Amino acid sequence: MRVIRRYEYLVVKLLAVYKIYSKGKRCMIDIRHITKTYGKKKNVFTALKDINLQIKEGTSVAILGKSGSGKSTLMHAISGLDKPQQGEVLVGDKDILRLKPRATDKFRAREMGFIFQSFFVEGGETCYDNVSLALETAGVPRAGRKQRIIEALEAVDLGDKIKSRAKDLSGGQKQRLAVARAIVGRPKILFADEPTGNLDSTTSQVIEDLLFGYCKETEATLIIVTHDEDLAKRCQRIIYIKDGEVEKDSMSSRPVKSAKPSATKSPKKTTDKKTRSNTPARRAK
Amino acid sequence: MKTVDIIQRAGRNLRRAKMRTFLTSVAIAIGGFAIMASLMVGEGARQYVDRIIKSNLDPNALMIAKDKRVTSAQVNGGGEDGLTEYNPNSMTRNGRDYETLTTKDIEVLRKRNDIKQVEPSYQVQPKYITFSQSKKKKYVGQVMMRDNTLQMEVAAGKSVASGDALANGEAIIPEIYAEKLGKSAQEMVGSKLNLVVTQQPQQASAATIQQVYATKGDAGVQELLKGKTLSKPFTIVAVAKKSPDQISSPSSVYINAHDAKNLSEFSTVGTSAHRKYFYVLATVKHGTPEEVRDRLNGSGYHAATAQDIQGVIFTFINILQGIVLGFGLLALVVSVFGIINTMYISVLERTQQIGLMKALGASRRDIGRLFRYEAAWVGFLGGAFGVLSAWGIGTLINPSISKSLGLGDNSLLIFQPGVGATVVLALVLVAIVAGWLPSRKAAKLDPVEALRTE
Ligand SMILES: Nc1ncnc2c1ncn2[C@@H]1O[C@H](COP(=O)(O)OP(=O)(O)OP(=O)(O)O)[C@@H](O)[C@H]1O
Ligand SMILES: [Mg+2]
Numbered sequence: 001m002r003v004i005r006r007y008e009y010l011v012v013k014l015l016a017v018y019k020i021y022s023k024g025k026r027c028m029i030d031i032r033h034i035t036k037t038y039g040k041k042k043n044v045f046t047a048l049k050d051i052n053l054q055i056k057e058g059t060s061v062a063i064l065g066k067s068g069s070g071k072s073t074l075m076h077a078i079s080g081l082d083k084p085q086q087g088e089v090l091v092g093d094k095d096i097l098r099l100k101p102r103a104t105d106k107f108r109a110r111e112m113g114f115i116f117q118s119f120f121v122e123g124g125e126t127c128y129d130n131v132s133l134a135l136e137t138a139g140v141p142r143a144g145r146k147q148r149i150i151e152a153l154e155a156v157d158l159g160d161k162i163k164s165r166a167k168d169l170s171g172g173q174k175q176r177l178a179v180a181r182a183i184v185g186r187p188k189i190l191f192a193d194e195p196t197g198n199l200d201s202t203t204s205q206v207i208e209d210l211l212f213g214y215c216k217e218t219e220a221t222l223i224i225v226t227h228d229e230d231l232a233k234r235c236q237r238i239i240y241i242k243d244g245e246v247e248k249d250s251m252s253s254r255p256v257k258s259a260k261p262s263a264t265k266s267p268k269k270t271t272d273k274k275t276r277s278n279t280p281a282r283r284a285k
Numbered sequence: 286m287k288t289v290d291i292i293q294r295a296g297r298n299l300r301r302a303k304m305r306t307f308l309t310s311v312a313i314a315i316g317g318f319a320i321m322a323s324l325m326v327g328e329g330a331r332q333y334v335d336r337i338i339k340s341n342l343d344p345n346a347l348m349i350a351k352d353k354r355v356t357s358a359q360v361n362g363g364g365e366d367g368l369t370e371y372n373p374n375s376m377t378r379n380g381r382d383y384e385t386l387t388t389k390d391i392e393v394l395r396k397r398n399d400i401k402q403v404e405p406s407y408q409v410q411p412k413y414i415t416f417s418q419s420k421k422k423k424y425v426g427q428v429m430m431r432d433n434t435l436q437m438e439v440a441a442g443k444s445v446a447s448g449d450a451l452a453n454g455e456a457i458i459p460e461i462y463a464e465k466l467g468k469s470a471q472e473m474v475g476s477k478l479n480l481v482v483t484q485q486p487q488q489a490s491a492a493t494i495q496q497v498y499a500t501k502g503d504a505g506v507q508e509l510l511k512g513k514t515l516s517k518p519f520t521i522v523a524v525a526k527k528s529p530d531q532i533s534s535p536s537s538v539y540i541n542a543h544d545a546k547n548l549s550e551f552s553t554v555g556t557s558a559h560r561k562y563f564y565v566l567a568t569v570k571h572g573t574p575e576e577v578r579d580r581l582n583g584s585g586y587h588a589a590t591a592q593d594i595q596g597v598i599f600t601f602i603n604i605l606q607g608i609v610l611g612f613g614l615l616a617l618v619v620s621v622f623g624i625i626n627t628m629y630i631s632v633l634e635r636t637q638q639i640g641l642m643k644a645l646g647a648s649r650r651d652i653g654r655l656f657r658y659e660a661a662w663v664g665f666l667g668g669a670f671g672v673l674s675a676w677g678i679g680t681l682i683n684p685s686i687s688k689s690l691g692l693g694d695n696s697l698l699i700f701q702p703g704v705g706a707t708v709v710l711a712l713v714l715v716a717i718v719a720g721w722l723p724s725r726k727a728a729k730l731d732p733v734e735a736l737r738t739e
Contacts, residue, residue, distance in 0.1 A: 081644055082733045102648050109646020116736065120641045124301040129294075136290040137646040181645075 007209050010155055029055040029189070029221065034077055034087035036070075036244075047073045048084060049244045055237075057188065060215055060222040062232035065241035071225040074241065075191055078223065079112055080104040091189070109138040113182030115211070117194035119174040121181070123167030127158055130166050131181045138185045152184035153177075156210060172203035179210050190215060193225045208234060286651040295658035302631070309627045310667030312620030317671025317712050319613030324704055325679050327606035329697040334598050336695065342591040343434035343447075345574055347400060349581055349588045350564040352384040356589035374561065385561035390586075394565060399577050401570045404542050405562035406430065407549035409482070412514070414538070417477035419466045427537030428480060430545040431457070432566065437539075441470035442523030451541040456519035459536050460527050470524035478538070479516045482552040486512040515551050517544070617712075620667070621719040624660055628723035632656065632730075639727050640735025653728035660720025661713050668712030676700045 036048040047070045055061055063071045076082035078089055080096040088095045091111070096104050113134070121130050131149045140148070153159055156176035161169065166177060175195065182190060192211060196204035208231060215222040224235060232238045240248040299306040350356050351374070375382045386394075386405065394403045407430055413423040437445040440460050451457070456478060463473045489497075489509055497505045519540060540548075553559040569577050574590035581588040589597075632639070639652055647655075679698035686697045 076733050079644075081736075102650075105643070105646045105648040107646075108644070112646075114644050120637060120644075120736070122638060122641075125297065129297065133294075133642065134645050136286050136294075137642065137651070139287065142287075142289070 007157065007206050008213065010157060028057050028090075028092065029053075029078065030088075030090040031055075031078060032088045032090070034074070034084045034089065036073055036077060036082070036084040047244050048077065051087070051244075051246060053239065053246065053249075055221060055223070057221050058215070058219040059237055060212065060235040061224070062235035062238045063223065063225045063241055064227070064229065064232045064238055065247075067227070069241045070244040071241050072193055073244075075193055075223065075225050079114070079189075079191055080108055105137075106139075109134075110185065111188045113185060113187035113190045115175070115178050115182050115190070115192040115195045115207075117197035119171070119178050119198070121166040121169075121174050121177050124165065126163050126165055127153060127169070127177055127180075128162050130177055131184050134181045134185045140185070148184055149180075152180040155183070156180045172199055172206065175199060175203070175207050176210070179207060179214075183210075183214050186218065187220060189221045189223065191223050191225075194227070195224065196226075196228065196231060204231070286647055286654075288654075291651060291654050292658050292662075295655055295662055298655075299659055299662050305627060305631075306663060306666070309620075309623055310663045310670065312623040313617070313664055313667025313712055313716060314671035314674070316613050316615075316617030316620050317668045317708060318675045319616055319671075320610060321613075321672045321675035321700075321705060321708050322679070322698070323606050323609030323613055324708070325675060325698040325700055326609065327602060328701060328704070329695070329699040330602045330606070331599065332699060333692060333695045333697070334595070334602065338591065338595045338598070342594065343432075343568065344591050345569040346432075346434060346591050347567045347569060347574060347577060347581070347588050348564050348594065349386070349394065349567060349586050351386050351390065351586060352563075353587045355383060355564050356587045356593070375557075383563060385563060386565060387562075388560045391562070391565060394567065394586075399569065399571045399580065400567040402433075403565055403567045404430070405546075405565045407542065407545035407562070408553075408558070409480070409540070409545050409548045410552065411480045411548070412483050413481050415479045415481070415516075416466060418468050418473060423481075424465075426462070428545070428548070429537045429539055430542050431539040434568065437523075438526040439523045440526045442474040442521070445523055445525075451522070451539065453541060453543050454519055455522045455541065457523045457525050457539040458521055459525050459538075461536060462538075463524055473521050473524050476521050478519050478521060480519065480538070480540075480548060481514060481516045482548050484513040484515070484551055485555050486510050487555050513551075515548070517548060519544070617715060621715060624663060624716055624719035625722055628656060628660060628720055629726065631659075632723050632727045635727075636730060636735040639730050640732045643730070643732035644736060649728040652730070653724045656724035656727045657717050657720045660716045660724070663720075664713040664716025665709065667716070668709035671712070672705045672708050676705065 031051055031053040034048050034051040035046065038045045038047055051074060063074060065071050073082065077084045077087075077097075080089070080099075083097060087097070089097050091107070094107065096107055099107065122133075125133075128149055131152055132145060135145045135148065150159070150162065153162055156179050158169075158173060158176055158180060161173065161177075166174060169177060175198075179195075182192075190211065195211065196207055199207065211222060211224070212234060214220065222235070224231065226232055238248075238250045239246060348356055374387055375384050391403065391405055394400065397403075409428040409430075411426070411428055414426050415423055431451050433450045434447055436447040437457065439445055439457075440463075442457075445457065458473060458478065460470060463470050466473070487509075494506055494509065497509050501508070519538075525539070550560065571577075574592070578588040578590050578593070642652060642655075679700055683696045683698055687693065687695060690697065
């Protein structure tokens with residue numbers, strides 16, 4: 001717990017700075033009739049079936065569901081990484097699926113941050129250059145970068161690893177680096193696909209705190225794709241996905257009641273941290 | 286993304302794969318080296334020839350011939366003409382028939398008022414040469430007519446400046462003759478040499494033969510039909526120095542036109558070559574050499590200016606250079622496929638990196654540019670390496686090449702920084718073109734697909 005406190009302190013300190021920068025642009029996400037299919041003719045597989053969702057800015061949302069239920073696909077559709085065959089995704093006043101590719105890319109670079117289960121940090125690059133990539137794609141002028149990169153790395157407690165190669169970091173450090181890279185551009189929406197899937201419980205806690213801390217301070221929207229119900233419960237809203245459809249949607253701010261056994265997951269609900277750390281092993285890859 | 290950022294990232298990506306980068310750029314470097322070397326040789330040869338021609342050809346000189354092939358320097362080609370029609374005014378050389386100038390042509394040319402100093406090329410082919418400094422032996426050597434417009438560097442004897450003519454009975458020998466005879470240049474000056482030319486047996490009428498037989502007997506008739514020999518003495522007035530700038534690096538005896546004419550006429554009496562000349566040399570009196578040349582060409586001659594002759598030699602150099610260049614280009618083509626191959630593999634290896642960059646908002650164009658710049662870096666490294674090593678090796682071996690080819694202070698390999706930079710730039714462009722296909726593949730990669738791969 002002491003460790004966690006330390007992180008909370010760091011996060012709060014950093015986010016105080018972010019708050020000054022953030023301009024509070026409204027970024028409500030409105031998902032309408034999203035349908036995504038794979039394959040052709042006989043082999044058509046519908047990964048997302050007419051999904052409709054509204055996500056208010058500043059809320060934290062967990063997308064929960066079994067493996068293969070379409071969580072990642074939904075996340076990719078919302079972020080404009082993938083193009084569903086039908087439907088629209090309105091972020092603020094923009095339909096990001098109808099924008100020109102370059103505009104979508106720009107939007108993603110400026111307004112969105114990503115964290116993945118398998119970190120996706122570039123091993124050969126230094127921590128500094130890994131974080132810098134997010135600012136480069138967002139077109140932030142060189143002069144303003146250094147300060148922000150160092151701040152972001154300090155926020156995830158990697159201040160002493162600035163010049164280290166990413167491949168020399170531990171798993172938890174790599175994911176912290178990924179968090180630094182995701183938040184350095186001060187995105188309005190933060191996507192995390194199984195952010196703690198490869199981490200032990202203590203480290204998971206650290207990453208979660210960083211994510212929630214950032215979103216709380218900057219009023220950014222947080223969308224977490226997860227198997228982990230404990231993590232889901234920390235979110236203000238949980239959306240259950242099953243076979244490409246929204247099975248259940250809890251709009252309650254603190255999902256204590258909705259924490260009943262999910263139909264999409266193993267009924268054995270537990271708060272034991274040790275079991276949590278085993279989640280990756282259970283997942284079919 | 287900003288260009289600088291992409292270039293830096295490309296550079297870091299390459300630095301991480303040092304071995305691969307090195308090997309890929311070596312291929313380009315070989316091409317670059319060959320291309321640069323060929324350009325350096327070409328430039329060196331051109332500068333050398335330029336210098337030779339400047340110091341050997343009077344810019345106002347004209348070479349006039351009846352046969353076009355003479356002025357276009359095909360005199361030494363093979364005899365692939367086969368059977369050609371007989372022409373009384375033709376002369377055979379190296380198995381080829383050439384139309385020649387006759388005394389009538391010389392007269393016509395001498396009457397023209399746009400040229401002066403019309404002097405045919407008298408061909409003197411001595412049977413042998415004897416020297417007063419080496420009494421017992423006979424030697425074989427070449428004899429040439431001195432071109433009075435040219436300056437000659439001498440090792441001993443009187444100086445021979447441009448415009449200095451030799452008097453009748455005077456000769457200049459080359460330094461190598463003195464060396465061959467084991468004498469110093471000083472010793473040779475003032476000594477004598479004899480040019481011995483022979484005349485073919487003349488046709489004699491039966492009456493003449495009878496008359497000679499009556500007076501001189503059998504030996505007299507044999508003497509009459511044997512052909513005559515002329516031994517003409519010359520005084521050596523100077524010894525020409527071996528000079529790398531001399532076009533006909535002096536290896537022949539120089540005599541004046543008058544003596545050359547006498548010897549030539551004596552030895553050609555009764556042959557098809559009598560009073561026929563391959564070409565004449567003249568100097569322009571009025572107008573530019575080009576105008577006079579065109580006028581001469583209009584009146585049935587083929588004339589070449591000093592510049593034309595230079596052009597013919599340059600054509601030859603260009604062909605040689607083209608061959609070396611061809612090898613360089615071949616190496617380059619190979620290296621292009623090397624780049625394409627390596628980069629394709631690199632794209633496949635780095636799908637995850639590409640996917641991540643796209644997720645972070647890098648556009649297709651950014652990704653494409655990243656790979657193209659990596660190719661450009663490879664091209665730059667290889668190009669710079671190749672060009673610089675061509676320079677370095679050229680500088681190192683220049684002295685020994687000049688020595689073995691007898692070029693004196695001239696360098697055969699001449700590096701021009703501007704050309705070097707252009708070659709590097711061209712190689713960068715070639716590399717970018719080679720990287721185009723792989724970079725397109727990278728740009729087209731589906732980010733979702735890329736992020737799925739683990
Ligand atoms: N390129 C594709 N071609 C065909 N089917 C695909 C493709 N990509 C995904 N799918 C299918 O779409 C469905 C949803 O995939 P998705 O990756 O969204 O699942 P998920 O909920 O994220 O699962 P996990 O928790 O294991 O990550 C799966 O059944 C998958 O097989
Ligand atoms: Mg998934």
